[in-house]
Amino acid sequence: xxxxxxxxxxxxxxxxxxxxxxxxxxxxxxxxxxxxxxxxxxxxxxxxxxxxxxxxxxxxxxxxxxxxxxxxxxxxxxxxxxxxxxxxxxxxxxxxxxxxxxxxxxxxxxxxxxxxxxxxxxxxxxxxxxxxxxxxxxxxxxxxxxxxxxxxxxxxxxxxxxxxxxxxxxxxxxxxxxxxxxxxxxxxxxxxxxxxxxxxxxxxxxxxxxxxxxxxxxxxxxxxxxxxxxxxxxxxxxxxxxxxxxxxxxxxxxxxxxxxxxxxxxxxxxxxxxxxxxxxxxxxxxxxxxxxxxxxxxxxxxxxxxxxxxxxxxxxxxxxxxxxxxxxxxxxxxxxxxxxxxxxxxxxxxxxxxxxxxxxxxxxxxxx
Amino acid sequence: xxxxxxxxxxxxxxxxxxxxxxxxxxxxxxxxxxxxxxxxxxxxxxxxxxxxxxxxxxxxxxxxxxxxxxxxxxxxxxxxxxxxxxxxxxxxxxxxxxxxxxxxxxxxxxxxxxxxxxxxxxxxxxxxxxxxxxxxxxxxxxxxxxxxxxxxxxxxxxxxxxxxxxxxxxxxxxxxxxxxxxxxxxxxxxxxxxxxxxxxxxxxxxxxxxxxxxxx
Amino acid sequence: xxxxxxxxxxxxxxxxxxxxxxxxxxxxxxxxxxxxxxxxxxxxxxxxxxxxxxxxxxxxxxxxxxxxxxxxxxxxxxxxxxxxxxxxxxxxxxxxxxxxxxxxxxxxxxxxxxxxxxxxxxxxxxxxxxxxxxxxxxxxxxxxxxxxxxxxxxxxxxxxxxxxxxxxxxxxxxxxxxxxxxxxxxxxxxxxxxxxxxxxxxxxxxxxxxxxxxxxxxxxxxxxxxxxxxxxxxxxxxxxxxxxxxxxxxxxxxxxxxxxxxxxxxxxxxxxxxxxxxxxxxxxxxxxxxxxxxxxxxxxxxxxxxxxxxxxxxxxxxxxx
Numbered sequence: 001x002x003x004x005x006x007x008x009x010x011x012x013x014x015x016x017x018x019x020x021x022x023x024x025x026x027x028x029x030x031x032x033x034x035x036x037x038x039x040x041x042x043x044x045x046x047x048x049x050x051x052x053x054x055x056x057x058x059x060x061x062x063x064x065x066x067x068x069x070x071x072x073x074x075x076x077x078x079x080x081x082x083x084x085x086x087x088x089x090x091x092x093x094x095x096x097x098x099x100x101x102x103x104x105x106x107x108x109x110x111x112x113x114x115x116x117x118x119x120x121x122x123x124x125x126x127x128x129x130x131x132x133x134x135x136x137x138x139x140x141x142x143x144x145x146x147x148x149x150x151x152x153x154x155x156x157x158x159x160x161x162x163x164x165x166x167x168x169x170x171x172x173x174x175x176x177x178x179x180x181x182x183x184x185x186x187x188x189x190x191x192x193x194x195x196x197x198x199x200x201x202x203x204x205x206x207x208x209x210x211x212x213x214x215x216x217x218x219x220x221x222x223x224x225x226x227x228x229x230x231x232x233x234x235x236x237x238x239x240x241x242x243x244x245x246x247x248x249x250x251x252x253x254x255x256x257x258x259x260x261x262x263x264x265x266x267x268x269x270x271x272x273x274x275x276x277x278x279x280x281x282x283x284x285x286x287x288x289x290x291x292x293x294x295x296x297x298x299x300x301x302x303x304x305x306x307x308x309x310x311x312x313x314x315x316x317x318x319x320x321x322x323x324x325x326x327x328x329x330x331x332x333x334x335x336x337x338x339x340x341x342x343x344x345x346x347x348x349x350x351x352x353x354x355x356x357x358x359x360x361x362x363x364x365x366x367x368x
Numbered sequence: 369x370x371x372x373x374x375x376x377x378x379x380x381x382x383x384x385x386x387x388x389x390x391x392x393x394x395x396x397x398x399x400x401x402x403x404x405x406x407x408x409x410x411x412x413x414x415x416x417x418x419x420x421x422x423x424x425x426x427x428x429x430x431x432x433x434x435x436x437x438x439x440x441x442x443x444x445x446x447x448x449x450x451x452x453x454x455x456x457x458x459x460x461x462x463x464x465x466x467x468x469x470x471x472x473x474x475x476x477x478x479x480x481x482x483x484x485x486x487x488x489x490x491x492x493x494x495x496x497x498x499x500x501x502x503x504x505x506x507x508x509x510x511x512x513x514x515x516x517x518x519x520x521x522x523x524x525x526x527x528x529x530x531x532x533x534x535x536x537x538x539x540x541x542x543x544x545x546x547x548x549x550x551x552x553x554x555x556x557x558x559x560x561x562x563x564x565x566x567x568x569x570x571x572x573x574x575x576x577x578x579x580x581x582x583x584x
Numbered sequence: 585x586x587x588x589x590x591x592x593x594x595x596x597x598x599x600x601x602x603x604x605x606x607x608x609x610x611x612x613x614x615x616x617x618x619x620x621x622x623x624x625x626x627x628x629x630x631x632x633x634x635x636x637x638x639x640x641x642x643x644x645x646x647x648x649x650x651x652x653x654x655x656x657x658x659x660x661x662x663x664x665x666x667x668x669x670x671x672x673x674x675x676x677x678x679x680x681x682x683x684x685x686x687x688x689x690x691x692x693x694x695x696x697x698x699x700x701x702x703x704x705x706x707x708x709x710x711x712x713x714x715x716x717x718x719x720x721x722x723x724x725x726x727x728x729x730x731x732x733x734x735x736x737x738x739x740x741x742x743x744x745x746x747x748x749x750x751x752x753x754x755x756x757x758x759x760x761x762x763x764x765x766x767x768x769x770x771x772x773x774x775x776x777x778x779x780x781x782x783x784x785x786x787x788x789x790x791x792x793x794x795x796x797x798x799x800x801x802x803x804x805x806x807x808x809x810x811x812x813x814x815x816x817x818x819x820x821x822x823x824x825x826x827x828x829x830x831x832x833x834x835x836x837x838x839x840x841x842x843x844x845x846x847x848x849x850x851x852x853x854x855x856x857x858x859x860x861x862x863x864x865x866x867x868x869x870x871x872x873x874x875x876x877x878x879x880x881x882x883x884x885x886x887x888x889x890x891x892x893x894x895x896x897x898x899x900x901x902x903x904x905x
Contacts, residue, residue, distance in 0.1 A: 005473045005480070009466075016461035039591070218670075225668045226748065233589025240598060267457045270418060271471040271516070272446025274439050275638045334592075334664065341657060342595045345650060349602055352642055360635040363418040364409065367457060420631050435623075437634065440713050 006277065010284040013264075020261070021289050024250050028290065031246055032297035032343050033304070037313050038235060039335050040305040044327040045317055046228050053220045057090065057189035058198045060220070061205065062213040069213070071184040076209065080190060083204055085197040091185030093171055095178040097140060101132060108167050110174035118152035120168040126154050142177045149173065231317070236342075243343070247350040254286075254354035265358055266366035278359035282351065290347040294340065302331070369394040369555060370415060370524070375424035377410050377580075384410040386580045388424070392557065394523070397550060397570055400559040402577035408559035411577070412526050415557065416449045417441040428524070446475055450517030454529035456509045458501045458516070464488070465497040468516045475520055483519055491515035507538040514545055525549055527558045539564055546570060587746045590668070592661040597739070599654060603647055604736050610640045610647075611729040614722040623715055637718065641706055644725060648699040655692055656845065659836055671751030675833035681752045684742035691738060693852070695731050700856050701863055702728065708868060720867055769809075774818050781807075781814040785887050788858055792876040797861040800879060804858025807883075811851050815890060819847075822893040827905040847889055854883030 014021070061080075063072035072091075080089050093110030106125065114120065119138070121129070129138055129151070140147040155163045169177070180186070190205075192198050198216050206214045257265075265278055273281075304310055306329040314327075375388040384407045392398055400408045413419050414426055417433040426434040433444055458467050468487055472480040488494040493511040496504065501512060510530070517525060531539040539562065549556050550570050558565065565571065576583045587593055613636050622630055662675035672678050679685035702724050709717040768777060784807040791799035816832045823835050823843060835844030857879040864872055898904055 009470065009473045012462060012466060013459075222668055222670065222748075232591045233586075233594060236591055236594045237589075240594075263457070264459060267459065268470065269442070270416070270445070270451050270453075270457070271449075272442045273474055274442035275635070276439065276642075277442070277474050279638070279642055334660065337657065337660075338591060338595050341599055341654075345599055346602060349606065349646065349650075352606075352646060353639065356639045356642060360638065364413040367453070421626060422628075423626050434626075436713060437710075437715055438638070439710055 006280060007284055010281040011288065013281065014285040014288065017261075020253075020258075021285070024253055025289050025293050027246060027249070028293045028343070028347065029297045029300070031242060032294055032339065033301050034313075035239060035343065036298050036301035036335075036339050037305050037310060038316065039232075039339065040301055040330075041310055041314055041317055041327060042228060042232050043332060043335055044305070044330050046224070047330045048328055049224050050221060053217060053224065056217055056220065058192040058195075058217050059190040059202050059205070060215045061188040061190065061209075062215070063187075064211065064213050069187075071180050071186060072188055072212070074183045074185065076212075077188070079208070080188070080205060083201055085192055085194060085201050086190055087193050088191040090189040090191070092187050092189055093174040093178065093180065094186040095174075095180075097142070097167075097177060099128075102128060104128070106167055107165050108169055108174050108178060110171035111168045112171050114152070114168055114170045116170045116173055117148070117150055118170070119149045120153050120155065121151060122155045122164045122166045124164045125167055126151075140177045143179060145176070147173060147177055235316070243346060247346055250347065251350050251354055254282075254351055255357060257354075257358050262358065262361060262366045266361065266363045269359075269363045270367060275356070275359045279352075279355050282355035282358070283348070286351045286355075287348060290344045294344050298336070298339065302329075369429060371425075371427040372411075372415070373425050373427075375411075375414065375426065376422045377407075377414060377419070378422045384580050385414070385421075388580075388582060390575070390582065392555060393572075394555055395550075395553045396572040397546065397556045398558070399565050399568075399571050399574045400557065400577055401561065401574055402559075403561065406577045407580040408577050409528055410580075412528055412557065412559055415524075416451060416526055417445055442474075446471060447520060448522050448524055450520070450522040450525045452513050452517050452525065452527040452530050454532045456513040456533065458509060458512055460502040461500065463498050463500055464493055464504070464512050464515075467501055467512055468493075468519050471516060471520055477520065483521075487515040487519040490518065506534055507541065510534060510538060510542065523554055525554050525556045527556065527560075529560055529562075530558065531560065531562045531564065536564075543568070587665065587743050587748065590661075590665060592657075592664050593743060596654070596657060596661055597743075599650065600736060600739060603650060603654075604732065606643050606647060607729055607732050610643050611726055613640050614725050614729075618719055618722045618726065621715075621719060634715075637715075637722075640722070640725075644699075644702065645706070648696075648703060651699065652696055655696060658692065659833070659845075663833070663836060665746065668748055669746060669752055670749070671753065673834075674831060674837060676831050677752040678746065679833070681747070682742060682745040684738055684745065688735070688738045688742050691731065691735055695728060695735060696852075697856055697859075698724065698728050698731070701860065701867075704860065704864060704872075705867060708870075717868060768813055768817060777810060777814050778818050781810050782887075784810055785883065788854075788883050789880055792858070792861075792879045795861075795871070795873065795876055797865055797871070800858050800876070801862035804855045804879070807858070808851070808855045811855075811886070815847060815851075819890040819893060821905055822897045825897060825905075843889065847886065850882050850886035850889065854879060854886050857882060 061072065061076075062069050064070060074091055077089050077091070080086060093108075095108055096105040097108050098104075099106050106128075111120075129135070135151075137148055137150045140149060149169065155166075175182075175184070178186070190201070192201055198218070202214050202216050206212070265273075268278065268281075304313075305327055309326055370390070370392040372388055372390040375385055375390075376383070377385040388411060400411065402408050410419075414421055414434065415428070417426070417436060421434050424434070425432055428444070428448065431444065433441060436444060459470065462470075465484065465488070469480070469484050472483060477483060485494070488497055491511045491514045493508065493515050496508060496512075501509065504512065510533075531542055534542065543564065546556065546558075546568075547570060588597070617633050617637055617640070620629070621633060659675060662678040665678050666672040666674055669678060669681065672681070679689060702721065705717050705721050705724065709715060709721055768774065772780075784803050787803040788800060788807060791797075791803060812832070817830050820830060820832065820835060821827050823840055824831075832848075833844070834840070835847065836842060837844070857875050861872065861875045861879070864870070864875070894904070
């Protein structure tokens with residue numbers, strides 16, 4: 001069809017005029033690359049956190065004193081078990097141990113399946129222990145007691161943001177190290193098999209114990225997403241400034257057609273290319289530039305984030321504790337569409353007016 | 369075939385054409401003579417509907433081309449006019465074939481490849497079809513320009529100073545091309561101040577233009 | 585946390601604002617063209633207007649394509665917000681988060697519809713050698729611009745009134761049996777609605793086959809109404825394979841293979857072309873035969889998808905829901 005020939009011709013002209021598009025292409029690739037990397041990192045972390053939250057039981061109960069979260073005792077356990085719809089209640093040990101040599105807090109989590117003198121550690125922890133030559137075991141000091149715990153195994157290679165920093169210990173040992181007494185827990189987990197009853201049960205518990213903090217799984221997910229929206233949103237708003245500058249630059253660049261390009265268009269017009277045809281040619285050329293830059297930048301970002309683990313950039317989202325993280329490759333069509341809308345679409349919008357301007361120039365004047 | 373009535377064209381405050389009245393019949397070869405700035409090129413571009421008049425009309429084959437919307441005037445130009453420029457105005461970075469194919473891209477012709485070949489063979493430039501235009505000699509460039517002008521078989525050929533960039537030998541070759549056009553009964557309008565066009569038998573008439581007006 | 589910090593919402597407003605800026609520029613020029621256009625004039629200002637009309641037509645064309653895409657993006661944005669607005673499980677909850685939601689949705693569809701008419705009018709205007717429809721075309725755009733202003737205000741009001749703290753209703757409450765009254769209009773039963781659905785479909789096919797634009801217009805308009813209820817209360821349940829799940833939006837989600845988009849888009853085009861023949865006849869005093877063909881095609885695709893789910897369920901399970 002006629003369009004096939006026009007596209008072909010537009011591409012031929014484009015390939016002979018690469019230099020004038022190279023500069024804008026380079027900057028555009030960079031812009032899309034940075035933005036996609038940020039989106040990939042953010043969605044990957046979100047995915048990991050969501051996975052972690054999903055393994056949680058339906059309702060978590062915290063105790064609080066003067067607004068701070070504090071240990072909860074098991075006196076209410078039986079009470080909660082009585083509530084219709086609750087299948088089980090677990091007391092969890094979870095806290096932070098201050099490692100004085102490194103001036104760091106280590107995340108300890110109790111697990112009933114681990115032997116008393118063993119622990120399982122994450123990547124970051126392993127590196128930390130190696131630094132102090134703790135290759136086979138580690139000594140925890142708490143309440144005047146020394147606890148020598150053997151390193152049973154490490155988490156598998158791809159450690160995500162959760163597993164990276166964790167030390168899994170036997171429940172009793174963890175409880176002792178963290179200074180909890182026998183009947184105390186860091187928080188309680190309530191198992192509710194029927195999803196539709198969760199909110200009702202959470203409300204019941206809250207009414208009974210107004211001073212406790214009750215969090216459902218849904219709320220945790222929502223809280224987490226809110227945090228991400230906040231960070232992601234701020235970043236995007238700032239990025240708009242970058243985008244607008246680029247598009248103004250693009251507009252100026254395309255407007256300032258040199259005399260050779262003006263002549264080229266006048267020549268085409270002289271044997272019957274209409275204003276619409278010229279605009280179509282400019283559009284096809286710029287669409288191809290924008291689209292291939294987009295694809296190229298997204299692929300680069302993918303490699304940067306999921307193969308090289310985004311050096312430098314990941315610090316926007318992750319603290320120093322998590323330097324050894326591997327990002328879980330997550331590509332969502334929503335991200336790709338968002339990227340396309342945020343970058344390629346404004347690119348194309350910014351070339352409409354300059355393309356039209358060059359197309360309507362007086363033929364006889366430009367052709368001289 | 370071409371009827372021009374009371375044609376005026378003003379650029380800013382300069383009046384390039386004043387009250388032009390002209391009638392060119394089908395198959396005529398007309399030479400416009402006049403110094404630079406006399407309005408020849410302006411008149412040609414108005415006939416080709418490349419610009420619009422300030423007043424008056426241009427009618428070609430009973431179509432009022434001076435009032436056509438852009439889409440239609442471009443279609444008219446594509447199908448009916450073959451334009452040959454002074455400095456050929458080829459797309460230097462493209463090949464000969466691509467240059468000649470350019471008008472075919474937007475045309476509604478069905479047999480584009482065929483038309484391309486015919487034009488290249490007729491203009492004797494087929495053997496150079498894949499050559500980049502910037503590597504061609506002056507004569508070859510002209511043949512390429514001619515091929516491009518005739519690729520869609522237009523019935524009007526407009527040549528604006530066609531021999532200005534050519535040596536004597538190639539200029540004479542152009543006269544041969546003119547003879548071909550006459551045989552094919554195409555209407556040709558040439559604007560020139562090259563003396564080789566003076567007193568040619570095949571030219572139907574000479575029109576002198578001075579200060580935007582036709583003088584006898 | 586403000587809803588405006590959601591990445592989808594930011595991207596959405598970014599593009600909508602750029603488009604609106606272009607729309608303002610276009611309407612200024614459109615008014616100029618509408619007031620001063622004189623085809624018979626040969627003055628430089630008239631030639632300038634002719635050149636400008638190309639720019640505006642290109643901008644409007646672009647706007648239409650992007651707006652259509654943005655509408656789908658709007659639907660998926662609402663879906664994505666379902667995870668941060670308490671109580672919402674799909675776009676249905678989000679749309680009903682405040683009173684602006686439904687009006688905004690219908691306005692968006694209406695604007696796309698009018699733009700569709702503009703595209704067809706533009707096509708015929710370009711075909712004529714005397715710019716036959718140019719004034720009508722730009723007058724239509726001026727009317728659309730007013731709608732665009734309302735739209736952007738509504739968008740702001742709608743999004744700024746979505747609370748991330750207050751729970752919203754989910755589709756089972758909005759559409760379902762837990763609501764006190766029967767959701768269907770005129771107290772019709774579901775069977776009656778479906779019967780009317782197929783009767784109207786037949787009427788649309790016949791009227792378009794016989795090129796009767798007035799019957800096509802009437803039947804298409806009623807069909808839009810009936811189809812909405814049929815899909816929500818009947819066909820949708822076969823897509824979800826759950827008799828109590830009545831929601832026009834959940835079918836847009838991944839788990840149903842995004843079939844919702846196909847359903848609603850084919851309905852939109854079917855109704856659009858069904859109504860277009862009459863409107864174009866009014867505007868241009870000419871009959872356009874190809875429109876009838878498209879009406880038949882798109883309406884049939886829509887009915888086919890709906891019927892397929894019902895039949896597939898029956899064939900698989902041996903019973904109806």
